[in-house]
Amino acid sequence: xxxxxxxxxxxxxxxxxxxxxxxxxxxxxxxxxxxxxxxxxxxxxxxxxxxxxxxxxxxxxxxxxxxxxxxxxxxxxxxxxxxxxxxxxxxxxxxxxxxxxxxxxxxxxxxxxxxxxxxxxxxxxxxxxxxxxxxxxxxxxxxx
Numbered sequence: 001x002x003x004x005x006x007x008x009x010x011x012x013x014x015x016x017x018x019x020x021x022x023x024x025x026x027x028x029x030x031x032x033x034x035x036x037x038x039x040x041x042x043x044x045x046x047x048x049x050x051x052x053x054x055x056x057x058x059x060x061x062x063x064x065x066x067x068x069x070x071x072x073x074x075x076x077x078x079x080x081x082x083x084x085x086x087x088x089x090x091x092x093x094x095x096x097x098x099x100x101x102x103x104x105x106x107x108x109x110x111x112x113x114x115x116x117x118x119x120x121x122x123x124x125x126x127x128x129x130x131x132x133x134x135x136x137x138x139x140x141x142x143x144x
Contacts, residue, residue, distance in 0.1 A: 001047055002103050002130045003143075005040060006123075009107045016111060020104055038084070041100055045086050048096045051139040052088055060138045062091050092137065099133040 009016040019037065029037070051057055071078070071094055078093045086093065106129050109115055110122040119125045127143060134141035 001043055002126070002141075005103060006107050006110075006126055009111060013111050016107070020108060042084060044100050044103070045081060045084075045088075045096055048092065048099075048137055049086065049088060051137070052092060054139075058138050059089060060091060060095060060136060095137050099137060102129060102133055 052059070071090060074094055074097050077097045078090060081088075081093055081096075088096070106126055110119070110126070115122060115125075127141075131141045131143075
């Protein structure tokens, strides 16, 4: 699923920029666009929910380091996911939110040329990022 996001984004950089680039000052998107704009996020959440439902799933432990304020900082995001009917442990929701922003941030860096001098193979790097995000969520990413 993450590869599909990257593939579409590379094929449609202008659309990606319109959807996920700098917002237009003062613009408020019509409510009718919120559900379509949330589809990729909700798909990521569904992938995580499917993994969590697997009997062999082992939930990640809360982070043992850091300031410990992440849950409070993303309470609105967790509430939004819960409003869509997502019933996952809060730690999993927080990590899913982190994964979602990392996937789109990685794609954004690649599309807008911010990997110059640091990443020479965007596809290989992206797969490694996704594999580590999956591990942080308590499951293994499978690549075809």
